[in-house]
Amino acid sequence: MRMIQSKASFPTRLRVAAYARVSSSTDTAYGSLSEQTEYYERKIRSNPQWSFAGVFHDQGISGTVKGARKGFLSLLEQADRGNIDIILTKSISRFARNTVDLLETVRHLKDIGVSVRFERENIDTSGMEGELLLTLLAGFAEAEAESASEARLWSVRKRYEKGISCHGHPPYGYRWNGPVLTVFQEEAEVVKRIFRMYLDGSGTDRIASILNSEGIRKRNGTMFHSSEIRYILTNEAYIGDMILQKKFTVRGKKRATVINDGQLPKYHIEDDHEAIVDKGTFAAVQTEIERRASFGRGNLASIHVPHSVLTGRITCAECGRKYVRNGSNNGYWVCATKIQHGSKACGAGNISDKAMRGALADILGGTPDELIASKDARVVMKGSSAIITLSDGSGYIVWFTKKTGTVTTWEIERL
Numbered sequence: 383m384r385m386i387q388s389k390a391s392f393p394t395r396l397r398v399a400a401y402a403r404v405s406s407s408t409d410t411a412y413g414s415l416s417e418q419t420e421y422y423e424r425k426i427r428s429n430p431q432w433s434f435a436g437v438f439h440d441q442g443i444s445g446t447v448k449g450a451r452k453g454f455l456s457l458l459e460q461a462d463r464g465n466i467d468i469i470l471t472k473s474i475s476r477f478a479r480n481t482v483d484l485l486e487t488v489r490h491l492k493d494i495g496v497s498v499r500f501e502r503e504n505i506d507t508s509g510m511e512g513e514l515l516l517t518l519l520a521g522f523a524e525a526e527a528e529s530a531s532e533a534r535l536w537s538v539r540k541r542y543e544k545g546i547s548c549h550g551h552p553p554y555g556y557r558w559n560g561p562v563l564t565v566f567q568e569e570a571e572v573v574k575r576i577f578r579m580y581l582d583g584s585g586t587d588r589i590a591s592i593l594n595s596e597g598i599r600k601r602n603g604t605m606f607h608s609s610e611i612r613y614i615l616t617n618e619a620y621i622g623d624m625i626l627q628k629k630f631t632v633r634g635k636k637r638a639t640v641i642n643d644g645q646l647p648k649y650h651i652e653d654d655h656e657a658i659v660d661k662g663t664f665a666a667v668q669t670e671i672e673r674r675a676s677f678g679r680g681n682l683a684s685i686h687v688p689h690s691v692l693t694g695r696i697t698c699a700e701c702g703r704k705y706v707r708n709g710s711n712n713g714y715w716v717c718a719t720k721i722q723h724g725s726k727a728c729g730a731g732n733i734s735d736k737a738m739r740g741a742l743a744d745i746l747g748g749t750p751d752e753l754i755a756s757k758d759a760r761v762v763m764k765g766s767s768a769i770i771t772l773s774d775g776s777g778y779i780v781w782f783t784k785k786t787g788t789v790t791t792w793e794i795e796r797l
Contacts, residue, residue: 395430395431395432395433396431396432396433396467396468397432397433397435397465397466397467397468398426398429398432398433398434398435398466398467398468398469398470399426399435399436399437399438399457399460399461399466399468399469399470400422400423400425400426400436400437400438400469400470400471401437401438401439401453401454401457401469401470401471401476401477402415402418402419402422402437402438402439402440402471402472402476403415403439403440403441403451403453403454403476403477404418404440404441415439415441418437418439418472419437419439422437422470423437425470426470432468435460435465435466435467436460438453438454438456438457438460439453440452440453440454457469458487458491461491461494461496462494464494466496467495467496467497468496468497468498468499469491469496469497469498469499470499470501471498471499471500471501472500472501472502473500473501473502473503474500474502474503474505477498477500488507491507492507492508553614553617553619553620554569554572554573554600554601554610554614555569555570555572555573555620555658556569556570556619556655556658562655563619563654563655563656564655564656565656565658569601570658572593572598573614573620573658573659574658574659576589576593576611576614576615577615577620577659577663577664577667579592580611580615580667580670581663581666581667581670585608585674586608586609586611586612586615587608589606589611590605590606590607590608590610590611593606594606615667615671616668616671618664619655620657620658620659620664621657621658621659621660621661621664622652622653622654622655622656622657623651623652623653623654624651624654624655673693673694690707690735691751691754691755692707692715692735692738692739692754692759692761693706693707695754695759695760695761696715696733696738696761696762696763696768697760697761697762697763698717698718698719698728698730698762698763699730699762699763699764700717700728700729700730700764701717701719701727701728701730703717703718703719703728704717704718705717705718705733705761705763706718706721707735713734713735714732714733714734714735715732715733715734715735715738715763716732717730717763730763730764730765731763731765731766733763733766733768733782733790734788734790736790737782737790737792738761738768740792741768741770741780741782741792741794742754742759742770744792744794745759745770745772745778745794746759756773757772757773757774758772758773759771759772760772766781766782766783766784767779767780767781767782768780768782769797776796776797777796777797778794778795778796778797779794779795779797780792780793780794781793781795
């Protein structure tokens with residue numbers, strides 16, 4: 383009988399990965415991350431019972447925000463695919479600072495046969511005592527993160543009180559030069575043009591459309607939108623001022639940034655940096671925004687509103703909104719509701735600028751803009767007729783009749 387000698391069986395090596403995270407994106411933090419990565423790779427490769435499954439990392443990302451950590455999510459994905467047996471990490475705070483997320487993640491990994499080893503706390507989640515210790519220590523880690531967040535917030539607010547800005551994204555037209563906002567000339571010329579176009583009668587939609595059609599783009603290469611034009615028009619940074627703490631973060635498991643409507647103090651710093659737009663132009667734009675908004679429901683800042691002495695003086699009797707001149711030369715006055723929502727929303731008639739001025743000329747004895755303004759002429763349009771009142775208390779009713787083509791005639795009766 384011949385004896386067959388069995389082959390020696392070698393134990394399967396455990397697939398081991400590591401996770402590292404630094405919450406800052408500075409050069410110092412990058413060095414720390416690089417050192418952690420090298421450390422874990424050496425540690426895993428030097429153990430003959432382990433097989434290197436990679437080092438996953440995140441930089442400049444808070445541990446409280448699980449969904450934002452791409453490296454962490456990639457690690458979990460590999461674990462779900464069955465490619466990892468053990469995960470090494472420096473501490474609980476590096477892995478997660480939210481107790482609920484931490485325990486959910488650890489329990490999920492345990493269910494699929496993956497253990498986590500926390501070096502600083504000397505915890506291995508493969509045993510029951512590991513999860514108990516983990517629950518207690520995670521609570522401390524979360525409290526520590528909240529305390530650190532409070533300390534950073536206190537520091538930021540103290541800087542605000544002293545009039546010191548905390549660097550955020552510079553407004554379009556500026557760049558940070560150390561702690562100082564400096565003008566970026568190419569973008570600054572676009573900003574100046576936006577203010578000019580708005581005062582010339584263009585709305586935010588039209589301004590955005592013009593810039594996009596000319597190939598002018600935002601800093602990130604995307605096209606302008608109406609809301610961004612309005613933000614530029616209302617941003618006090620362009621006159622050299624800064625308002626600090628216009629927004630603040632509501633903390634919790636899910637954080638949110640909200641507009642500061644008086645919940646916290648704001649800090650106004652005048653002449654903080656070089657202006658792109660003079661204060662007179664900026665003030666004129668704010669007045670014009672309010673004037674267009676006064677036309678009624680909604681906000682006409684987004685549409686083309688050519689300025690005229692009659693702007694804001696003609697009211698629709700049907701819906702109560704103001705008439706807007708549609709077209710600068712020989713244009714027509716049209717109800718704002720009709721422009722925005724169509725004739726089904728308001729069936730008020732249109733009236734040509736030429737006819738309205740002609741009727742006012744007959745009433746006032748001339749139609750220079752100064753005369754219309756000094757008499758404070760006010761018009762209420764109803765169908766094809768208008769009631770015109772003046773500052774001296776006198777009133778007139780005008781019946782407009784449209785003839786062939788663009789010719790309109792009128793009859794006037796004093797009230």
